[in-house]
Amino acid sequence: MTDQTQETQGVWTLAEHFEGTLKGVSFELLARGRKLADKLGTPLVSVLIGDAVGEDALMTLIHQGADAVYTVQDERFRYFVCESYAFVLSRLIEEYRPAILLAAATSTGRTLMPYVAIKGHTGLTADCTELDIEEATGNLLQTRPAIGGNIMATIKTPNHRPQMATVRPKSSRPLATDPNRTGEIKRIPVPSLPPQGTLVKGYRRDEAGSLGLEEADLVIAGGRGLKKGENFTLIRDLARRLGAAVGASRDAVDRGWISYPHQVGLSGKTISPKVYIGIGISGAIQHLAGIKTSETIVAINADPDATLHKIADLGIVGDAFQVIPELHKQLDARKGKTNGTYV
Numbered sequence: 001m002t003d004q005t006q007e008t009q010g011v012w013t014l015a016e017h018f019e020g021t022l023k024g025v026s027f028e029l030l031a032r033g034r035k036l037a038d039k040l041g042t043p044l045v046s047v048l049i050g051d052a053v054g055e056d057a058l059m060t061l062i063h064q065g066a067d068a069v070y071t072v073q074d075e076r077f078r079y080f081v082c083e084s085y086a087f088v089l090s091r092l093i094e095e096y097r098p099a100i101l102l103a104a105a106t107s108t109g110r111t112l113m114p115y116v117a118i119k120g121h122t123g124l125t126a127d128c129t130e131l132d133i134e135e136a137t138g139n140l141l142q143t144r145p146a147i148g149g150n151i152m153a154t155i156k157t158p159n160h161r162p163q164m165a166t167v168r169p170k171s172s173r174p175l176a177t178d179p180n181r182t183g184e185i186k187r188i189p190v191p192s193l194p195p196q197g198t199l200v201k202g203y204r205r206d207e208a209g210s211l212g213l214e215e216a217d218l219v220i221a222g223g224r225g226l227k228k229g230e231n232f233t234l235i236r237d238l239a240r241r242l243g244a245a246v247g248a249s250r251d252a253v254d255r256g257w258i259s260y261p262h263q264v265g266l267s268g269k270t271i272s273p274k275v276y277i278g279i280g281i282s283g284a285i286q287h288l289a290g291i292k293t294s295e296t297i298v299a300i301n302a303d304p305d306a307t308l309h310k311i312a313d314l315g316i317v318g319d320a321f322q323v324i325p326e327l328h329k330q331l332d333a334r335k336g337k338t339n340g341t342y343v
């Protein structure tokens, strides 16, 4: 193994955006990165590859913790394309040699980071919940659940740089905004992409308007207890009303009731919303692996002995087909008594 640790500096976090608007995970990562950069006495840089992300938006990254923003912008980067983003990010790494690179464990981060790690011959720890600096060596300590969430494993990358990790969304809070913070915004020219570089002209969301599961504060998930695919409308309607994202158990996905991107669990997505509501889901260990970092877990299940009831903060023992209409009634009754948010 070659020692790549020499002459690297800086903690980098990857900012995410959608059509020019920064995503919340960009600021969560800055909170993580700030702590690490302060411990190492090194700058914190937010890296943004995109298109038409304005100066004001870039400044918010500085106001929320970054010392500098490095941005490469071009219409070819308006939407995430793994090969193009990886090409640019790898070029930046070669040129500026960061010690640490963090991305969110979102679809973008989970797709991009392995690609970049392989290109850079370095390691990657996915889905971290804790990050710290080892005092004696300055190495990044990357902690994540292992063996189905039964133990926490701490991983180091002692010989290769950058030390790369993806961080579970919602596992940290953004720092308070400080409008007096100043920092450099470095606009880096677009490196010439390989000729086969893809240009994505548009983007079709899965099931129009559905929120990203990993970013949502409220997730309503359905399982086999819904009996048939058409009944998922009940989940979608409730989710739309509450501004929630729609999740599902693997059983529901395997039956073709809903598409795979909605699957939550060991072989699906890991989510950490403020509130997770599981309806007609038993709470198999593989499902729990994806929801256990939710702040509040609510179970709606006809079986009082369902595992999900046992771990839930709040449980409704009842038939989903009666409970969901009752929830709508209760929400109707509260109309006008809230400011429109239920979480």
Ligand SMILES: Cc1cc2nc3c(=O)[nH]c(=O)nc-3n(C[C@H](O)[C@H](O)[C@H](O)COP(=O)(O)OP(=O)(O)OC[C@H]3O[C@@H](n4cnc5c(N)ncnc54)[C@H](O)[C@@H]3O)c2cc1C
Pocket: 222, 223, 224, 225, 226, 248, 249, 250, 251, 252, 263, 264, 265, 266, 267, 268, 269, 279, 280, 281, 282, 283, 284, 285, 286, 287, 290, 300, 301, 302, 303, 306, 318, 319, 320, 321
């Ligand atoms: C390697 C591996 C990976 C896996 N990965 C995942 C994963 O990522 N995600 C995942 O979810 N699973 C995963 N599984 C599958 C997992 O083991 C379970 O089979 C699955 O989670 C069960 O889905 P379910 O809870 O919808 O169905 P069930 O276990 O059948 O539960 C249905 C529940 O609905 C309740 N119910 C029935 N009727 C009603 C009603 N009218 N009203 C209210 N409640 C009702 C029942 O009481 C029951 O508790 C994985 C399995 C393996 C082996």
